[in-house]
Amino acid sequence: MPRHLATRSAAEPTEPARPTPPSSATAQADSRADCGLYVHVPFCASKCPYCAFASEVRSDLMEAWAGAVLREAAAQAGRWGGFDTLYLGGGTPSLLPPRLLERLLSGLRRVFRFATDCETTLEANPGDVDRERIGAWRASGINRLSLGIQSFSDPELEFLGRRHDAQRARRALDLAREAGFRNLGLDLVYGWRGQDEDTLCGTLAEVVRFGPEHVSCYQLTIEEGTPFFIRNKSRPLLASEEEQANRFLLLSEVLGAGGFEHYEVSNFARGAHFRSRHNQKYWARVPTLGLGPAAHSFDGSRRAWNVRSLEGYLRSLGEGGTGREGEEALDERQARTERILLGLRTCDGVRLDVLSASAREKALSKFVPQLLLRVRAGRLCPTPRGMLLADRLALELCE
């Protein structure tokens, strides 16, 4: 499940693909209609060995969780203008019983205002997709699926400890199309030591052939506290930096040739229209509200985060609390650092006037000639090679 791979928590606002407003302070959440809503579903059927997301293998607390999320939503109601995206991430949202999901969504719709064309995404594990569920999802207003395919190779899926096999993945995609989903995304993982290049190319070819609207390709990351973390200590699991870089560029080429726009470090879309409207809010710093354990929120000036453990989260809301664990107000400097660091991850880059004069000079005299950045419409945009060094460039350009 693609989305799973993303640690998604609350959201952050950003400017999506539409024309960017001047770089003045981001408008606050309560006065805008383009906020994003994220709901964290902290349940999985089994735990993947590389995953550090907040999720638990249990089903007994789903009802309680949904009740708590709705309580949290009610408490936030007045502070958010309107939403034009809703993202159910996890965890494994596809595990939720359709009826519970339906109740949750209608509950949220009672509390918040959603745009009529609201992008409503559900992250789904291919193993959970069957005709009945998928019909129920559509019926409850889900209009975008993000499928955690990871790979079309069985040995690779086994290495990754996934529940499904390649056959199951193909079937899930077909079922989704059959059910009428016109906006499908899928997730892939790559970049471990010894991963066969031909196999990766095979997966990419199959992706191109199937033709989803969106693809996320995540470089495998070793997260503390996971089984992979322990294994990695005795034997390195990741490919060398050189190899990872080459794979990244290969992916960018192949998917680019297949008609996908490489619009963020790990994300590709079949044209700007199919970029993830929701995720772009994070990179453009548009306000996003995150509900559920471990979810993060950004209201335009403050970042807040919820209690990470499911039990702690339930306890907090059960006792009349907010579910929040902490928050931080950003000063102008921090906001600027974020703009640079997030902007450089996307092909739209960062406005030149966000940078200090000396950083601008450095970018133009060093990174542009090195073909890491290019200037387009008053913005500094990373090339694919620049995206590979986005964190480094951000460090060089924040002053």
Add this chain to the structure above:
Amino acid sequence: MRRVRNFSIIAHIDHGKSTLADRFIQQAGLVSERELGEQMLDNLDIERERGITIKSQTVNLPYTAPDGSAYELNLIDTPGHVDFSYEVSRALASCEGVLLLVDASQGVQAQTVANLYAALEHDLVILPVINKIDLPVADIPRAREQIESDLGLDGSAAWQVSGKTGVGVPELLQAIVEHIPPPQDRSQEPLQALIFDAHYDAFRGAVISCRVFAGRVRPGDEIRLMSTGRNYRVEEVGVFRLKRVPREELAAGDVGYLIAGIKTVSDTRVGDTITLAEQPAAAPLPGFREMKPVVFSSLYPIASDDYLSLADALEKYKLNDAALTYQKDSSAALGQGFRCGFLGLLHLEIVQERLEREFDQAILMTAPSVQYRFTLNDGTQVVIDNPAHYPDPGSIRKAEEPYIRATIISPDRYLGALMKLCLDRRGTNSDLQFLSPGRAQLRFDLPLGEVIYDFYDRLKSVTQGYGSFDYELIDYRESDLCKLDILVNGERVDALSIIVFRERARARALVACERLKEEIPRQQFKIAIQGAIGGQIIARSTVQPYRKDVTAKCYGGDVTRKRKLLEKQKKGKKRMKLVGDVEIPQSAFVAVLKTDED
């Protein structure tokens, strides 16, 4: 008339001087049980962190003897590390006696011997004290025997104490007043007070530590600093009791402090004599032997516009560290800075750290060097401590480098390893003596340039901590030297040059290039590091560029973490010096000197 005793505690490093001082302070009731700390006189942050004394500290202790008579004891706790032996000799000039501590588990060590000689030179009464007798591994008879055989003192007369438990401390206090003579009463003569330390107080100006040898001084007096002839009005005098305690006067025999509104820092010189303007002493006191720095390094502000603030910080710092010398310097790569002289590598490190912490300076220091002597073809002689000033090789007729005579005391089972270490460092003229059974004293002539870097650490590690080391500079000897330059991306970085023994130049260059490769952080581009003599490249290494530096995912929950990481990295970058396009961290400048033994 008050009864006064002035004494220092001296010993090899870590033999328990500061801990014993704690017991004296405790017995004197200067602190409540609650305030009682460990090594209370080690009040600098680095002293506390490193657990060693760097500066001598004075404390004035009231003491009532069993017979009921009241005394004032002026105790000076001294550092044990070889770099700070000048602190010891300054302390000794203010005393009539010393406690010479010997750790009962370690026995007599190199600095025990060196400190004994210093006390003898000052003609002081020496009380040998066996310390740490509470340790299960304490071997009192052996310590006694070593006091006799190695130090030539009466071992049977040695006091036995534990600075930790306090055992034997009351007896020792009694011995101090019995055996250490009182200072001479010269209070009727004109004032002569010796400045032995000072520090800068932002509100009061210089706070001077002094020992009064003759006369008396009180607030309101007009004093004269004899070296400059400048006069000041005394505002306050007093004694240190962990804090400043004002007194009505300081009289002959007293050790204390004096504040006279001295804001011109350079007026206050350690070793100077204070007298009264109205009735000046005929001559100043002898002062201190000037300490000759042995190690030199240049100091630069990380941000070039901090030069003036660094200059100001150095002036104030020097007040509290008389052994530091400095003068202006400049480098093509690093801009304006200072060439500084130090008593050793630890001293250098301490100066760097104290400037950073106490004066908030962001600085970097170049690779330390010793002072070389060159005779040129035209017969002139030049002394050079900065590789940047290395003479044109064609003009050198003779090159000489400084040598030391090292004395190493160690259990004899490590002799093989010690010999090898000294020979590797071009040691000659060895001499071996066996002291008490199982202990050897090894002497070697060594080029100073070979010991400044990590000789002491290596010595400690090959002897598993049991070896100790002392040295004295002996002379200059002819040598075959050359200058090793380091080029970073083709540009010579003058501040990375070092002067090396020609025969080892290639090996040194290889190690230096490898070390720099580890120290210089990767960038988006390849960085070539080369070692060169004259125009000839003799070693090279490459810092590979970043190929990838980006996290796979950055969604809502990741933003804060990423921003904090970036802010931290930014701070780290601020501590690096930009040379051309390449960021070079502080540590790189010293890394060129590292050997490959570890």
